Amino acid sequence: MTRVPDPAHGRDLYREMLRIRRFEERCVELYSQTLIRGFLHLYVGEEAVAVGVLATLTGDDNVVATYREHGHALARGIPAGAIMAEMFGKVEGCSGGRGGSMHLFDATARFFGGNAIVGGGLPVAVGLALADRMQDRPAVTACFFGEGAVAEGEFHESLNLAAVWDLPVVFCCENNRYAMGTALERSESDTDLAAKAASYEMPAAVVDGMDVFAVEDAARAAVAAARDGGPQFLELQTYRFRAHSMYDPERYREKSEVDAWRARDPLTLCEQRLRELDAFDDVTRDRFEAEVAAEIDAAIAFAEAGTLEPVADLTRHVYRDTTT
Amino acid sequence: MTRVPDPAHGRDLYREMLRIRRFEERCVELYSQTLIRGFLHLYVGEEAVAVGVLATLTGDDNVVATYREHGHALARGIPAGAIMAEMFGKVEGCSGGRGGSMHLFDATARFFGGNAIVGGGLPVAVGLALADRMQDRPAVTACFFGEGAVAEGEFHESLNLAAVWDLPVVFCCENNRYAMGTALERSESDTDLAAKAASYEMPAAVVDGMDVFAVEDAARAAVAAARDGGPQFLELQTYRFRAHSMYDPERYREKSEVDAWRARDPLTLCEQRLRELDAFDDVTRDRFEAEVAAEIDAAIAFAEAGTLEPVADLTRHVYRDTTT
Amino acid sequence: MTAPGETTYREAMRAAIREALARDPRVFVMGEDVGRYGGCFAVTLGLLEEFGPERIRDTPLSESAFVGAGIGAALGGTRPIVEIMTVNFSLLALDQIMNNAATLQHMSGGQLHVPLVIRMTTGAGRQLAAQHSHSLEGWYAHIPGIKVLTPATIEDARGMLAPALEDPDPVLIFEHGGLYNTTGPLADPPPVVDIAHAAVRRRGGDITLVTYGGTLPTTIAAADALAARGVDAEVIDLRVLRPLDDATVMASVRRTHRLVIVDEGWRSGSISAEISARVMEQAFFDLDAPVGRVCSAEVPMPYARHLEEAALPSVARIVAAAEEAITANG
């Protein structure tokens, strides 16, 4: 059990998770309507991770995420409309329609993507942290990746490099137990991921990733430690309730396993906790639902009203445009 | 202190190390005479590692080595003449003159190179072991690499894969403390290399790589364990007495450090041990020196007498020649 | 669902893998999610159940290690079929491919052979954006020591694997993601194909269109469109990008005197450049017009659909290039 949460802040965390949940549920509908295309990886079930970690960052910190990053983008404050417009392929999208669901970016929010190569974001995160240290900025870089990335060489090279140079990276491993259809037991000989971090002398914590308060506590400690010191590792134990992407028949896991994890839905856990503290009631929930629904409706309207980039601009953004 | 070595076997090990030492000393001369070209990486100081490990293998086992592999090739039984001819670029070379010092091969000896990409041999070793297991052969694959390779992603991917599939690989890490000019302390945040192996649940031993008997004991145990089970890790602590290659001014280490290690020359240590057991005397040594000198003279003569491949054959060995 | 007697490209590929597994105990499959998941494009679906986990091996996400392990396993006497989910991730294994698979035979003076098959999906067209839309098969064809196959038809999807496995050299098979669901008839027993020659997919006398892989259907459609305009185009499917079958291309060009190459790769340094250069070298005096190229725009693939479509070779662009070639020396 974690510390007693502040009621107002606890509700904020709940509301943020709800935004992500409802946003993604609408994405599924829009995908069936072919308004969103390409790959679409949902974060449903894992919301407590992004919300808990990102709550502990400042605006000067950096975020690096994966292709499963709607939640991180929303929690980082990228407007829902800009994200939705991106998935609609519109100029008003947060990546100008060039990136799509897997490549959400926002330079102002220091949100460095949306990387669709497993493990590919980790070296970049190390470099962002290096730049901060070399320029005496007190920022931290939060780098998210799945447990599947732990088998990739880039994971190890990056952890080691960050540790050798003592850089302020918080490596946030979202252990949802599967990399597509491959269970962690079949991808790692030792499933104790903190042991990998330990082999780089990197402090590590194993966290209940379904409990947003636990995540926030662990992240706050890790972020503080990184800010004044070197890299930190968080294993955030979570579960993806939905398919890997839109095309996954889920042959690799039992429905009972999914159900067991659904019983620990991060939204439900958070709500229960807040109700125990008399900090949450049906009125609050209904209000949140209404606000969130309105926000998402507006986001979709914004995306629909958005414009398509002229085809004549096809080869822009390959090299910096020096003509304008 | 290791078990009491068998005198005759102990002398064999000494003699094998002497062969390597004298062979390489002659290589340096031949390099100055430009009879050998390209890169030339000497094993001087590290002979106990290859000799100790390879003494424990059978002819059906596989060996994968690096660009610093003259010692391994000699200890594996590739004729000195074939190795020398290779470095002379002659058809009679063990790689037909195509490979040179960094790429010694011998399919019959199951010596799979001579890999000049740091870390590049490890995945291949895993595959050789996989093939043995799938075909029910009781062979083991010994894979040599430097401690510098531990920072490469391929090291981690390979250890994990071998461990996940429980394959008979003995990973032999030749920790000579430097990767070119980079000391282990500056390339690994945690210099305890066995801890990396442990993070894959792989049994590991740290071995005095200057003591050929210690190496042999540790290798015998590891090879037996791998043959009946899964991968093993040996950290063989050693030192390279000479430069990284022929072009290294050695700015990165103190002469005093080199001298301290030279005091533990594996040949001297072995000789001392055998003398303590009354198993070695000046006569033996002089005889070995004479035999080895004769062998190397013959090898050089063989290499000199070798032939150059016709230039018309330049593009052979790219695809299997189906015309003959 | 496919009509009776019809099959899909995906099923054809699966049938080829199944046959190889059944026929030769040395053959096995490894890669990410080839087993329990059924393959990221469902090519290997059902094979785990049929052949078991020893021969259908799910790997961790470690492209370099499992491709390298494929090389080692090939050296060790097996016949691995390594699946890299998509060409985009193969960059992580490129060191193993170029520095080991392609060179071991040579570095060992011909002692070693690497009878390895690596399959991967390639290509764009499904709004997967910049990191998931590469068409690098032509780029891979730069590397001596490997062979590069691009099955574009159901018969080739069914037939190319067997000779690839028999080949003593490492063979890369690129399967365009847009082809998996194409359907068509397949004879029983399926026809035997080689992995040495280009194929003329449509005869014609006015102009030659050379292509391969994912753009074959587009190019045939363009030939049909040209036919409607009175231009009789010959369509050559390269099938094998390395070693290139020059002879088939030159023979056609010597008849038609005009050539357009259609290639989903980025234009600069593409395989289409190589073909143009070879025609320059071998058939310059037969040309009535400069060789044209229709390639992908030189841009990381954009997500937005209209931009992706504009970036890729299309019937309209092929027809325009063909007409330019026809009127060039007008």
Place this chain on the structure above:
Amino acid sequence: MTAPGETTYREAMRAAIREALARDPRVFVMGEDVGRYGGCFAVTLGLLEEFGPERIRDTPLSESAFVGAGIGAALGGTRPIVEIMTVNFSLLALDQIMNNAATLQHMSGGQLHVPLVIRMTTGAGRQLAAQHSHSLEGWYAHIPGIKVLTPATIEDARGMLAPALEDPDPVLIFEHGGLYNTTGPLADPPPVVDIAHAAVRRRGGDITLVTYGGTLPTTIAAADALAARGVDAEVIDLRVLRPLDDATVMASVRRTHRLVIVDEGWRSGSISAEISARVMEQAFFDLDAPVGRVCSAEVPMPYARHLEEAALPSVARIVAAAEEAITANG
């Protein structure tokens, strides 16, 4: 030792790095053995002592991580000069180069820029055999989003780094290992050079020889040999392989009507193929003979000296190709 007023290519490169470090506090160097060892080709020798370990950073052997860290550091406002010891090891970092450095600007809709410089040694000629002799700069030039420089002269070794660092896009600099010890005069202050244009290194009217990097000296020697035979060859040094400066090549070909390209890369799918294809497209009717190519043999580089020499472009092969072009339509 160099004569007074002379410098080596290596020293010129070092002077450029030193100047960049002194001028801009955002600039730093990282790579394997750039510090204490002094650089594997001694380019960075002495810089650690002068600028300290914060700015001259030895990295572990982790090509993917430190190239990716260079990308991140560039995003973070610094100006990293990343040294990959040789192009041969850059394959391990190719995912970072192609999927991140080259695409981040595009994927972010133009929000991000990656002002990163990656330097690496390239080329063969020193009997380093198959894994240490690649010439892949032309191959890298296939990738949209990066720029590819090949300084071949002392002035370019001295001058190209500054504009590369000023460039908002990722720039790869390939330094041919055979050039480091070449000596020559260098004006003080050194001339300012651009990274946009090819350079005519020798004027001539009978035939154009196009080359870049390590084969520039060979090509100039071939031009001298041709002059002795009464053939007046123009020599163009491409300098930049991406984006290619077509205009300089076409202008020359329109005057000489004949072209031979000299390229140390493997022939198939080389940058020389691209140039040939572009000449086909842009100057076909100006050609009096097919464009010729002198490339490396399509073989992993053999160790044996005579075989390596035979595999590489040589004066004799260039002269022969030029003479063939001259007599082609004879």
